[in-house]
Amino acid sequence: MRSTFHNLEIGKRGVVAQQTALSTTGHNVTNANTEGYSRQVARLTASIPIEYPGLNKSTYPSQLGTGAEVESIRRVRDFLMDIEYRNQNSTLSTWQTRQENLSKIEGIINEPSEESIATTVSEFWNAWQQLSKNPSSTDLSSRTVVQQKAIALTETFNHMASQLETLSTNLTDRVNSQIAEANNYISQVSALTQSIKRIEGMGDNANDLRDKRDLLVDQLSKLGNIQVTETNDTYQLSFGGVQVVDDLQSTPFDIANVAGLTQGAIAGNIISRDTHVAEYTNQLNLMANTLANGKVEVTLPAGSILPPGVTIPNATMDASNPRMLAQDTTYTVDGLNGLHKLGYTLGSPASAGQDFFVTSDGTNVITAANIRVNSAIIKDAANIAASMRTETVANADGTSTEKVLQGNGDLSLLIAGLSEKKFSFDPLRNNGAITDQATFGGYLQSVVAQLGTEADLANKMVENGTLLTNHADNLRLSVSSVSMDEEMSNLIKFQQAYSASARIITTVDEMLDKLINGTGVVGR
């Protein structure tokens, strides 16, 4: 049996329900530009009609409507689209980081330019040609040119190596600070999860907090690969394959687990450091060491006089001088250093050349960071060996001295000719040489081409990834973002419904007025 005021109640319920819907619309409009906000809808539902089936049900016609009520306020969001977006975002972020770092390496390698290794190396070879034309002490300027170009070359190597080293250190710092950033996000996600759990335990929807949590997870997905597992009452988040949030529990991500990060900015930085920076440092080291010590075959001209103690297997020596080559002899020397030792400096008595390139730190292996021109040569350009012949000159006191034949520039000509020779790029250690046999210039070109290809790939992947990420984001926004037009029409809709509900109250009021004041005048 319904109440007299039944319709009044319906009108009131309508007003309340429409007002809630209007509030929700207002909330949407004001949050139209809030990052991570998903639009909310007040779900209106018809309230339970009377009468409820039961033994004591009256005989009146039943299932009389009782008006509308707000069942829940929900956010409109698609969980699967979040997964898609976050995957794309992680991948994009990996490539963005790689691209950024490769572009830094490109800046360090600095090709093509006038200050690059390629240029300094060409100038270095040319300086030796210059010296081959003026080997004697009458013109020391050519020697100074070789000395200076060699210093320029080693400094270019040193400079690039130290820049790569700095980049590597910066990347380590960046990884550390990004892990700290990730942990900050993780602890916020955990705190939000606890709040959400508390609120939703009471049957409400913590829409705004969920948005905040999802936004944090979006940001986290930029740093690393994440995975969210959510059921009705549990929430789990893993970062880099490690479970960092498990419902109410959370553990910060430890740097020891960094190998689990396969995507995202942190992984990108690690790949940049351990693959790219390491690769190009290694290539520079290989080039520096090969230039100084790599095996290369040269043809020593007949008439060359070998320094004492040097023997060349299977060489035919001159009958009159056991140190003189009788004919042109091919011989594999250990790089520019090995070749330089076969000649003589301007010193008197004749002395053989020393290592041209040495290490600055006293270690045995030449790297791009420690390659240096022998300090004896830096001190005095006369210590550059250019000649391959000596002569014995009688002294006034009857003794004799072996002196260098200054007009012989054969050695500098041979060294200049190394520019066309194929060096062995470290087949023994086999640590990532692009090819075993190549000219110095050719090897450098392939290193630069490799860098160019890698950077180009990164550029394209970023372009591609941006498209995919934007697309995935658009799909999400298409569901979740606020449309002003939509909200405006809702506004009108709910406003009109509100007015109409109010009108029901007015109508009931008039009805009751009739009932109470217009009828039953008996007792008046």
Add this chain to the structure above:
Amino acid sequence: MRITQSMMSSGMMHNLQNNYQRMDKYQEQLLTQKQLNRPSDNPVGVSSALNYRQEVSFTVQFSENVEDADSWMKFTDSVLTETTSIVQRLSELAVQAGTETMPEDARINVLQEVGQLYDQLVSLGNSQFKNKYIFNGQRTDQKPYPDDPANTTYQLDTGVVNYQIGAGITVPVNMIGDSVFGKFGEADGLFKVVDEFKNALTSDDTAGIQSSIEALQNSLQNITTAQAEIGGKQNRLDFTMSRLEGLELNYLDLQSQVEDTDMAKAITELKTAESVYQSSLDTIARIIRPSLLDFLR
């Protein structure tokens, strides 16, 4: 698909960014005049560009070497021309003095001239080009010819001075003294021949003077042969020079093709990018304004 304001604005920003990037790319090309500014601009192109740069650098050096070799040879050539005229003068004198009828005091005059010519020959043999003795092989810092023709122990160096004029190609630039003047102190050596001529003049030995005529002719032959050899080498250098010039031009051309900005293309692209950017802004301005809000009330 449901489209909302935030989607549109993020899409617009993305597209604007793309347009801006395109403008930046062509602006960089125009400002640097290079379409290759980093390896990733064109990995293969950069590799060839490096190759061309290296070739240009080497070719320029080879050209310089050819010029140096050429000036050395020109100098040698002029020394040989002077030597030839001295030997010719000596031959004339020998022919004059070789006649029985020549009076003795006239022979003394001849002897004096021959003495002067001998000294001149020695100084020619000791010619220096840029501080280097040109006839002493690789002993360029040592004087090849002593003033005393009796010094027979003296040996010239026969080392060849090579200049590189191409990849793996060298040219010997020096003339060995022995092949011009003959071995010092030996019978067919020019200095010995002139010395014998002097002796014959001093001792009035007509037969000796006459045999000097033939010896001088032989020496002249040697010098002419040497000069012809120099001429041949200079010829070769000329060819090499023009070939190197052609090569340099060719490499520079190739380098420019790979590295340099195609101005017409870059400007056109930039203008296109600019107008695309303009019209994007225009479009955005039109789209952003109206919403249902504008039409309510």
